[in-house]
Amino acid sequence: MKEGNGLQIPAGMRDLLPGVACDQRQLESRCTGLFTSWGYQEVITPTLEYLDAITIDTGEEIRDHLFQLFDRQGKILALRPEMTTPIARVVATRLRGAALPLRLCYAANVFRYEEPQAGRQREIAQAGVEMIGAATPLADAEVIALAVEAIKQSGLEDFQISLGQIEIFNGLMEELPLTVEQKSKVRTLVAKKDFVSLEELLNSYGITGAPADRILQLPTLHGGAEVLEQAAWLGVNDRARQGLENLRQVYQALASFGVSDFVALDLGVLRGFDYYTGIVFEGYTVGLGFPICGGGRYDNLLGQLGYPCPATGFALGLDRILLALARTNPPARATSAVYLIGGDDTAAMLNKATQLRSQGLSVEIDVLGRDEASLQAYAQTRGITQVQYCRQGG
The missing domain is CATH 3.40.50 (Rossmann fold)
Structure with missing residues (x-):
């Protein structure tokens, strides 16, 4: 046997053995089949991209979780950490001028340098969609309804989509004398629902009274249509009020798709990428403390690439869904040969x-x-x- 790492694989990576590999391929196939039945067309992008191209408007947090390397010309490359930005690049460069809306889908592996644990690997299998060129509540509702259908077809039954609107939070932040860095820290604690640390942080910034109460209430607003009434007092300016109205419209549209039973409003959902501009959502299932899917609206990202265009989409974590299925209903795998x-x-x-x-x-x-x-x-x-x-x- 070789010494050192000769027979090892890097931390956070894994081998998929017969059975597990088959399960993942079948799930991937079901997802892409579903996506195409809704009019989405598959695209494939390179695993390696230039660093500048994949860090446009994604925020500093994702930069700390990249696998980076140099090519022989000294240019910095990175393994793609997600698929939204590469697809935005494709649209801005190769599909510019195509009839809108563009409905695109994918199944691909992405890479993030995170601390490995169950359900959190450094190589992540995903499948998802991006709708480019539609800024309506119905477009947001379609991608959320499609996410629900994809999870249902995976075999998971007990799951929920938590639906938020990031402009409500952004509107509240506009009223506060905080720096960009301070707002980012507040956002992180709201998303984590860390009430104690959030209150301490606001106090340290001198934010008290009604402005602090509004922010502290955000992570608690979770439920059905009643949340919209409870959140009415958060409409402190046009930005926040428009966010609340948009959330109401999308929630109503989801009822038309027949998926309301799988959706809960949650104003503490803010997501981790800076490019989100409106509706954001995450999917959760029992037994896992992290989302199995996530997505939202990102109307400014393509503009950063020179092609201003609204967009919305989501990604499913295929390996996370398989982990949830294995915990709730272990598959009875058959051999590939019958x-x-x-x-x-x-x-x-x-x-x-x-x-x-x-x-x-x-x-x-x-x-x-x-x-x-x-x-x-x-x-x-x-x-x-x-x-x-x-x-x-x-």
Whole structure:
């Protein structure tokens, strides 16, 4: 055995063994099939991008979680940490002028340098959609409804989408004499629902009374339509009032899609990327303390790339969904081969395998020349129930 890391893989990466790999491919296929049935077209972007291209308007937080390297010309490259910005680049450079709205989808791995733990790897399998060129509440509702449908088709039953509107928070921040850095710290604590630290931070900034109470109430506003009434007093300026009205319109549109039972309003949802400008949402399921999906509206990102255009979308964490499924309803995995063909008549064996494969069946042939008893024993260990032995002259 080699010494050192010769037989190891980097921390946060993992091998997908037979069974798990099949589960992930099947989930990926179901997602992309669903997306295309809603009119979305698949795009594939490079795993490596120039650093400047993938850090436009994503914020300092994501920069601290990038895998970076230099090419031989000294340019800084990075493994993509998410798919929204690469797809925005594609639209701004390759699909500029295409008829709008553009409905695009993807299935890809992204990379983030985070502390590895269950459900939080450094290589993350995702599938998602981006709708480019539509700024209406109905567009936001469509991508949220599609996220709900994708999670349902994965097999998860007990889940919820938490729906927020970041402009409500931004409107409240406009009223406060805080720096960009201070606002960012407030945002982080609101998103974490860390009430004690949030109150201490506001006090240290001299924010008290009604302005502090409004911010402290944000993480507590969670539920159904009643949240809109409870949040009315947060409309301290046009920005916050418009955010509240937009949230109401999207929530009503989701009722038309028939997915209201899976959606709860949550004004503490703010997401982690700076490019979000309106509706934001995250999906959660029982047994996992982190989201299985997330997304929202990002109307300014394409403008940063020279192509001003509204947009909205989401990403599903395929590996997180599989982890949740394994905890709630462990899959009964079958072998990839449903037939096993063996025998001492090679021609007959190969002909039979070809015939069965032409019917869409998965067939494994015996290449070790085993007798019928050994073949049956092998099939039993693999979970193969259909076995055929081809004898010469038979």
